[in-house]
Structure formats: structure tokens, C-alpha cells
Amino acid sequence: MHTPTRRSFLRQTALATTALSASRVLGANDKIRIASIGLGGQGSGNAGRMAKVPGVEIAYLCDADTVALDKAKLKYPNAKTTQDMRKVMEDPTIDAVVVSTGNHWHVLASIWACQAGKDVYVEKPVSHNIWEGRKLVEAARKYNRIVQGGTQQRSDPFHDELKAYLDSGELGKIKYVRCNHYGQRASIGKRETPLAPPTHVDYNLWLGPAQDIPIMRERLQYDWHWVWNTGNGELGNWGPHILDDLRSVVFRDKIALPKRVLAGGGRLGWNDAGETPNTHFIYFDTGDIPVVMDVHNLPRKAGMKASDVYLRRRTSAFMIIECENGYYEGGRGGGSAHDASGKVVKKFKGDGGGTHAANFISAIRSRKKEDLKGEIEKIHYSSAWCHLGNISYRLGQAGDLDQAKAALKEFEPWQEMLSDEPAHLTANDITLKAGDIKVGKMLEIDAAKETFIGDSATPEALALLKREYRAGFEVPDMV
Structure with a gap:
């Protein structure tokens, strides 16, 4: 059994406090600011699909690869950029993240986002293994986040x-x-x-x-x-x-x-x-x-x-x-x-599930996980x-x-x-x-x-x- 150290306990407490304070109360006309994390083929596609939803702004771009980052910046010139997703998590103006990294990153990136008070759209598979997938579900529940899996056909x-x-x-x-x-x-x-x-x-x-x-x-x-x-x-x-x-x-x-x-x-x-x-x-x-x-x-x-x-x-x-x-x-x-x-x-x-991104944004506004097609x-x-x-x-x-x-x-x-x-x-x-x-x-x-x-x-x-x-x-x- 893992026993948290005092340092890790304090970090979790701080994150929980951040999650409560970072969540903006969004009105029907408020713009939802998205961070796209992972900007390869699927990540770029996900960013594009989110950007087409009315009331959405791609406000932050993140990828460990600067070539991918620079390419995405041409499409979203007003977005902030970083190679380190932890900077995204620290930004209180970001409402939600889209995780399109390698599979090995899916759960940790999503948990960090939940802890920071951000909603999450995470690509499939939503986990690299079964144990960590359950941890992501636990994080979504604990921090009351809207978390959508990237199986678009759920919205078909x-x-x-x-x-x-x-x-x-x-x-x-x-x-x-x-x-x-x-x-x-x-x-x-x-x-x-x-x-x-x-x-x-x-x-x-x-x-x-x-x-x-x-x-x-x-x-x-x-x-x-x-x-x-x-x-x-x-x-x-x-x-x-x-x-x-x-x-x-x-x-x-x-x-x-x-x-x-x-x-x-x-x-x-x-x-x-x-x-x-x-x-x-x-x-x-x-x-x-x-x-x-x-x-x-x-x-x-x-x-x-x-x-x-x-x-x-x-x-x-x-x-x-x-x-x-x-x-x-x-x-x-x-x-x-x-x-x-x-x-x-x-x-x-x-x-083919063309409204999956819009379904995610709609659930962010309603704050009802039951509204998600791919909860x-x-x-x-x-x-x-x-x-x-x-x-x-x-x-x-x-x-x-x-x-x-x-x-x-x-x-x-x-x-x-x-x-x-x-x-x-x-x-x-x-x-x-x-x-x-x-x-x-x-x-x-x-x-x-x-x-x-x-x-x-x-x-x-x-x-x-x-x-x-x-x-x-x-x-x-x-x-």
C-alpha cells in the first residue's frame, strides 16, 4: 500500500484547492478556452473540431515537440504555447484540455487537469492500462469534472x-x-x-x-x-x-x-x-x-x-x-x-460522430456528466x-x-x-x-x-x- 509523504499530501491538498478555485462559472454566452495537449495528426484534428464549436477558443497549445508546436501556432496565432503541460494546468484562464498525446500520457495528463479544475476530452484508449483508467474515473468523480472519451461514434x-x-x-x-x-x-x-x-x-x-x-x-x-x-x-x-x-x-x-x-x-x-x-x-x-x-x-x-x-x-x-x-x-x-x-x-x-466535440462543450456548460455521450x-x-x-x-x-x-x-x-x-x-x-x-x-x-x-x-x-x-x-x- 502506498503511503503518501507529507510533501505529496500537501501537493494534493493544494491541487484540490486549486481545482475548486480554478473552475470558472460559465454562462451560456461565455467563451470556453481550450488547451490542446499533443498536436500530432489526431491532436491537430481534435483542435480543429473543437475550434468549430461556437463559443470555443483554442487558447493554449502544448507539445513536447516544437516542430508540431510551431505548425499548430500558424493555425492558432493567438494561442499561448509551451512544451510542458504543467504550465497549462497552472493557467486559471483555461477551462478545459484536449489530451491527444501518446497513450502513456493519457491518464496522468487528464488527472492533472481534473486536479487543476479543468474539464477533459481524452483520446482513446483513455488509458495505457486498466488500473490507471480507474484512477482517471476516480479523479473525474472527486473533482466533479466533465470528462469525455474520444470515441466519436458515441455521438452518431x-x-x-x-x-x-x-x-x-x-x-x-x-x-x-x-x-x-x-x-x-x-x-x-x-x-x-x-x-x-x-x-x-x-x-x-x-x-x-x-x-x-x-x-x-x-x-x-x-x-x-x-x-x-x-x-x-x-x-x-x-x-x-x-x-x-x-x-x-x-x-x-x-x-x-x-x-x-x-x-x-x-x-x-x-x-x-x-x-x-x-x-x-x-x-x-x-x-x-x-x-x-x-x-x-x-x-x-x-x-x-x-x-x-x-x-x-x-x-x-x-x-x-x-x-x-x-x-x-x-x-x-x-x-x-x-x-x-x-x-x-x-x-x-x-x-461518424461529427457532433462529439459539441457534445463535450455542451456538457461543460450544463455541468451534467449525464449529458456526455462518451462519459x-x-x-x-x-x-x-x-x-x-x-x-x-x-x-x-x-x-x-x-x-x-x-x-x-x-x-x-x-x-x-x-x-x-x-x-x-x-x-x-x-x-x-x-x-x-x-x-x-x-x-x-x-x-x-x-x-x-x-x-x-x-x-x-x-x-x-x-x-x-x-x-x-x-x-x-x-x-
């Missing part, structure tokens, strides 16, 4: 239409759900000597909570996604969107976490410095409707600029809801319902599903597809998913060798306590619910 109006259609019984009872993400990536390379951080990056601030370990890839930025120290792989990149759709549309947020999770896969064909799988398959036992998920970063065929497809339905849709009388397939912005023969019987058209606890759970799939994979042992199949012999969707893998790999000129595939262990989860139970509660598994934080950048036990 077509989701309500789809829920009503599923409830109508036209497709019959849901049998299982197949989730997919087939997005192309490439090797990130492997250096013989560690990468020297660019001189325009304050590397201490870029690292923040992450460990200072040698970087053996070719680029510092973006490719942090594919190492566990700073990222969560493709499952943590696109998975929060897809699994949040699943939790919202299929389970109506009634299932926080699955009861059991099993995963496997490998990083195949690249021989690079990446650690996360480019071929990842996962099973989620919800105690109700079973879910399987397939994640590929390889193309449909070597040399082809086209993503893979789910062979049974000939689609790359994010979510296929298999029902007694047909199925639904769809992704961001819409989808279609099909009868048992495959004929389209209804189409759904959405906007932080909901998105914490959706992110946690991804972390669980990654943990099962990371605990896996070298094996093969037959061993993976044997883990769920009687579940046909699992067998079908794994049976498609050899053709996909062959199309990418990959011949599996013994041990190329990791087969994870089935993890049993106590959803209420957000931990593992039974034989799953090994020291190795429990350790992956959290992480070791770098000195000076610790996510606190007591927020």
Missing part, C-alpha cells in the same frame, strides 16, 4: 436507430458478434543502435510516465503505438472504437467487462523493433452474447494496397452481429441489415476490453494455430476465424514456423474489482493490470 445518431431495429426482432435473437479491424501497416524497422531523440523534442517531457528504455525503431513519433512501453498496438488503437460500439449497441453498457478473455497471434513477416501483434485474434466471454475479434495489419495480398476482408461475409466491416434471421454489418458512419440470404433489408446512415467510465470499460486482449496475448506461450483452435474446440466462430488465418498469411508470402504464433491463456475476470481471479491471478498477469511509472510522473494511488 444512427446508433439509436440501430438499437431500435435490433430490439424490433426483425433479425431475431443475436447469436454472436464478430468484430474486425483490417488496417494496413508496415514494418517500423530495427536499428543496430538506439535512436537519438530529435533535438526539437524535449525527450523527458515526451516520455513522461513511460520508462526510459532504448528506442530501436527508426522514428520516434507515431510508431510508439507498436511498443508496450508507450502504446497498446492495433487492438488499443482501433479496438476502443469497435469494442465501444459493441458495448453501446449490443450490450447497452450493461456489461462492463467480459467474464473471460482469450487471445493469440503474432508479429509476422516484419522482423522489426515492434512488439505488438500485427495478427491478433481474441475471444470475449460475456456470460451472454459471445464475441470474437480479428485484427490484421497485413494487406489482402503481398504488394496489394487493399485491406483484408472477412471471408464469410466478404466484408471489412468493423462489427458483424449474427442473428437468427440474418445479420448486421457496419462501421463508422453506418451499416446495413441483411436477411438470411444476404439480401440488404435496411440501410443505416450516420455522420469517461463508459470509455474506460471499452478501453479495458482492449487491455485484456493484450494481456492474454502477452502472457501467451509459443505455439501454433492448432493449439489456438484447441482452446475453444466447441465454439464454431472461433474455429472459423482461425481457419481463415493460413490463407491470409499465405497471400502475404508468410510461412509459419514453430513458435511464430503465441497462444494466450484464458483469463478469468472479476468485473467489479477489475482484476483477475482463480488460476488467472498470477503475479505476471496482475502486474500487467498496471505499470511501473518513471519518477516524477507517477499516476497517484490516491487521486
Whole structure:
């Protein structure tokens, strides 16, 4: 158990006092001043979406990389700039922050903002691990902050239409759900000597909570996604969107976490410095409707600029809801319902969640967390599903597809998913060798306590619910 020192106690007390005094009472016509923290592709996009909401000003720009900072300054010339987000937190004129940093920074930056009396919009996954995600929820509650997760599709109006259609019984009872993400990536390379951080990056601030370990890839930025120290792989990149759709549309947020999770896969064909799988398959036992998920970063065929497809339905849709009388397939912005023969019987058209930023600003004004479409606890759970799939994979042992199949012999969707893998790999000129595939262990989860139970509660598994934080950048036990 962590015991706060007198110094840390006084700091927390001061922050709590700051939070109470820093919150401006905003009238309907008052301008909301936003700080954008993290200004890469997604961060710049988020700033632009916020700036389009009436009554919003991008007033502060923050990034450890001065190249990104200078580029953003051209768009928002009146905004203050800093490489150190702590200066943002100290500014009482800032009402809210948008956190679009690397995953390893998401929670600490958001907690600091809550403690400083600022509301938060935080990119997905909202956490780097499950334990710290819960700490962010605790901070939002303690400091009474409006905290929105960056899963924009929560604000897509077509989701309500789809829920009503599923409830109508036209497709019959849901049998299982197949989730997919087939997005192309490439090797990130492997250096013989560690990468020297660019001189325009304050590397201490870029690292923040992450460990200072040698970087053996070719680029510092973006490719942090594919190492566990700073990222969560493709499952943590696109998975929060897809699994949040699943939790919202299929389970109506009634299932926080699955009861059991099993995963496997490998990083195949690249021989690079990446650690996360480019071929990842996962099973989620919800105690109700079973879910399987397939994640590929390889193309449909070597040399082809086209993503893979789910062979049974000939689609790359994010979510296929298999029902007694047909199925639904769809992704961001819409989808279609099909009868048992495959004929389209209804189409759904959405906007991809274009009002998500406006929803955040509206909730800031109302001070009602219930007004948020992506309230932080909901998105914490959706992110946690991804972390669980990654943990099962990371605990896996070298094996093969037959061993993976044997883990769920009687579940046909699992067998079908794994049976498609050899053709996909062959199309990418990959011949599996013994041990190329990791087969994870089935993890049993106590959803209420957000931990593992039974034989799953090994020291190795429990350790992956959290992480070791770098000195000076610790996510606190007591927020």
C-alpha cells in the first residue's frame, strides 16, 4: 500500500484547492478556452473540431515537440504555447484540455487537469492500462469534472436507430458478434543502435510516465503505438472504437467487462523493433452474447494496397452481429441489415460522430456528466476490453494455430476465424514456423474489482493490470 509523504499530501491538498478555485462559472454566452495537449495528426484534428464549436477558443497549445508546436501556432496565432503541460494546468484562464498525446500520457495528463479544475476530452484508449483508467474515473468523480472519451461514434445518431431495429426482432435473437479491424501497416524497422531523440523534442517531457528504455525503431513519433512501453498496438488503437460500439449497441453498457478473455497471434513477416501483434485474434466471454475479434495489419495480398476482408461475409466491416434471421454489418458512419440470404433489408446512415466535440462543450456548460455521450467510465470499460486482449496475448506461450483452435474446440466462430488465418498469411508470402504464433491463456475476470481471479491471478498477469511509472510522473494511488 502506498503511503503518501507529507510533501505529496500537501501537493494534493493544494491541487484540490486549486481545482475548486480554478473552475470558472460559465454562462451560456461565455467563451470556453481550450488547451490542446499533443498536436500530432489526431491532436491537430481534435483542435480543429473543437475550434468549430461556437463559443470555443483554442487558447493554449502544448507539445513536447516544437516542430508540431510551431505548425499548430500558424493555425492558432493567438494561442499561448509551451512544451510542458504543467504550465497549462497552472493557467486559471483555461477551462478545459484536449489530451491527444501518446497513450502513456493519457491518464496522468487528464488527472492533472481534473486536479487543476479543468474539464477533459481524452483520446482513446483513455488509458495505457486498466488500473490507471480507474484512477482517471476516480479523479473525474472527486473533482466533479466533465470528462469525455474520444470515441466519436458515441455521438452518431444512427446508433439509436440501430438499437431500435435490433430490439424490433426483425433479425431475431443475436447469436454472436464478430468484430474486425483490417488496417494496413508496415514494418517500423530495427536499428543496430538506439535512436537519438530529435533535438526539437524535449525527450523527458515526451516520455513522461513511460520508462526510459532504448528506442530501436527508426522514428520516434507515431510508431510508439507498436511498443508496450508507450502504446497498446492495433487492438488499443482501433479496438476502443469497435469494442465501444459493441458495448453501446449490443450490450447497452450493461456489461462492463467480459467474464473471460482469450487471445493469440503474432508479429509476422516484419522482423522489426515492434512488439505488438500485427495478427491478433481474441475471444470475449460475456456470460451472454459471445464475441470474437480479428485484427490484421497485413494487406489482402503481398504488394496489394487493399485491406483484408472477412471471408464469410466478404466484408471489412468493423462489427458483424449474427442473428437468427440474418445479420448486421457496419462501421463508422453506418451499416446495413441483411436477411438470411444476404439480401440488404435496411440501410443505416450516420455522420461518424461529427457532433462529439459539441457534445463535450455542451456538457461543460450544463455541468451534467449525464449529458456526455462518451462519459469517461463508459470509455474506460471499452478501453479495458482492449487491455485484456493484450494481456492474454502477452502472457501467451509459443505455439501454433492448432493449439489456438484447441482452446475453444466447441465454439464454431472461433474455429472459423482461425481457419481463415493460413490463407491470409499465405497471400502475404508468410510461412509459419514453430513458435511464430503465441497462444494466450484464458483469463478469468472479476468485473467489479477489475482484476483477475482463480488460476488467472498470477503475479505476471496482475502486474500487467498496471505499470511501473518513471519518477516524477507517477499516476497517484490516491487521486
